Amino acid sequence: MSEKDSKLLNKExxxxxxxxxxxxxxxxxxxxxFSGGIDSSLVAHVAATELGENALIATSGxxxxxxxxxSLTKHLADRWKLNHRVITTDELSNTEYRANPxxxxxxxxxxxxxxxxxxAETEHYDYILNGTNIDDLGDHRPxxxxxxxxxxxxxxVETDFCKSDIRMxxxxxxxENAQKPQAACLSSRFPYGSHITxxxxxxxxxxxxxxxxxxxxxxxxxHHEEVARIEIVAQEMPRAIEAAEIIDERVxxxxxRFVSLDLGGFRSGALNEGVIPTVQIHEPG
Numbered sequence: 030m031s032e033k034d035s036k037l038l039n040k041e042x043x044x045x046x047x048x049x050x051x052x053x054x055x056x057x058x059x060x061x062x063f064s065g066g067i068d069s070s071l072v073a074h075v076a077a078t079e080l081g082e083n084a085l086i087a088t089s090g091x092x093x094x095x096x097x098x099x100s101l102t103k104h105l106a107d108r109w110k111l112n113h114r115v116i117t118t119d120e121l122s123n124t125e126y127r128a129n130p131x132x133x134x135x136x137x138x139x140x141x142x143x144x145x146x147x148x149a150e151t152e153h154y155d156y157i158l159n160g161t162n163i164d165d166l167g168d169h170r171p172x173x174x175x176x177x178x179x180x181x182x183x184x185x186v187e188t189d190f191c192k193s194d195i196r197m198x199x200x201x202x203x204x205e206n207a208q209k210p211q212a213a214c215l216s217s218r219f220p221y222g223s224h225i226t227x228x229x230x231x232x233x234x235x236x237x238x239x240x241x242x243x244x245x246x247x248x249x250x251x252h253h254e255e256v257a258r259i260e261i262v263a264q265e266m267p268r269a270i271e272a273a274e275i276i277d278e279r280v281x282x283x284x285x286r287f288v289s290l291d292l293g294g295f296r297s298g299a300l301n302e303g304v305i306p307t308v309q310i311h312e313p314g
Contacts, residue, residue, distance in 0.1 A: 038201055042194055049188045054079040056182070057155040060145050061086045063113070064094065065101040067209055068160030071195050072184055074204060076158065077111050085154060086111040089118045089141050092230050093214040097241070105206065118144050121227060131171070131221045137214070138175035146179055156182045164192045210247040211297055219252050235283040243272060247295055255286035260295040 038046065053059070053076050063073045063086045076084035088094075088102040099115070106113030118140045120126045126136035145157045159176060161183040166173070176183065185195065199207035215230045229252060236250040236257050245265055251258040257280050261269045269276065269290055280288045 038198070042197060045188050045190060045194060046198055049075060049184060049190070050079055052184050052188060053158075056080070056158075058083040058153065059085070059156045059158050059182075060149050060154045061158045062141060062145060062160070062181075063088050063102055063106075063111075064160070065098045065105065065206070065209075066160065066212060067199055067204070067206055068162055068185060068192075068195055070105060070160075070204055070206055071190075071199055071202075072158055072160050073105075073111060074109055074202065075184075077109060082112050084112060085148070085152070086113045087145060087148065088113065088115050089144070090115045091118045091137075091140075092121055092227050093137065093216045093225075095212070095215060095234055095237070097238075098212060101206070108205070116144050116148070121225070127225050129216070129219055129221055129223055129225050131169070132174075133171070133216060133221070133225075135171035135175050137216070138172035139178070142175055142179040142181060158182050158184055161186055162190045162192060162195060213297070218250060223252065223254075232284045236280045236285065239276065239279045239283070243276065245269070249295060250280070251291075257283070257285040257288045258291050259289065260291045260293070262295045266290075266294060 053072075057080075059076055059080060061069065061073045061076050061084060063069045065088070073084070073086045077086065086106060088099065090099055102113070103115070105111070120137045120140040123136050123140065126133060126140075142157065148154065149157055157179065159181050161173065161176065162185040166186070175181075190198075196207055215233050216225050218233045219225055219229070233250050233252050237248065240248045240250070240259070240261070245261055245268075247262045247265075249260045251260065259269070259276070259280075273290070276290075277288045
């Protein structure tokens, strides 16, 4: 731990940062699954710093990733000089994924990790890393089972990082997306059992782009067939009510017949309410 780290970070976080760097440095050659969210961003940044070209930072340009998030990964990769590659995955070709069961994320992550494993085996990388942190372990996350099946390493879990640790360290490192709101994939906007198609994903994305264009910062458009149910953080609710007419008009042009504003406000993982949490994580060694 450098003197600078100990002065600007509290001792506990500075120690975690030191161990994180040492842990990733010891891995040799790694592939990092990078979505542009702050968790995978921190792992990607540290891996690139410690391993240089021996860290391949890979983003899946799938239909369930918003185009704005894909653009963000390219922007960050350029800014941070990452060894970045956009790969192709096709979870929509899987009928089980399209059926949108409660373990949909398992099929999505299986598609991703299959592609990353092929790269790792072909190009002789030692490990595949993701951005899972300890706060993720208490939520309903079937993707953790896929990570375990593929022996994916989760360095933030291995070094006991929670979400607040990640944001604090990202601020210290000057990562511009340190306070980026959590953003789940577009498929999370559909109630379980509601089939997912390329067209429906594009419809939701277009509706959320309307809210982004109007300056809203944290929101979800939940897809209920003809109805777009909008969740917005409480502090932005008054402005949403004031802009109700233009929101209604523009979201309808995305293909919805009705547009509603959820008075319960924004709730990350709202469609997981009532689903039993799934905790599964690979332990190295």
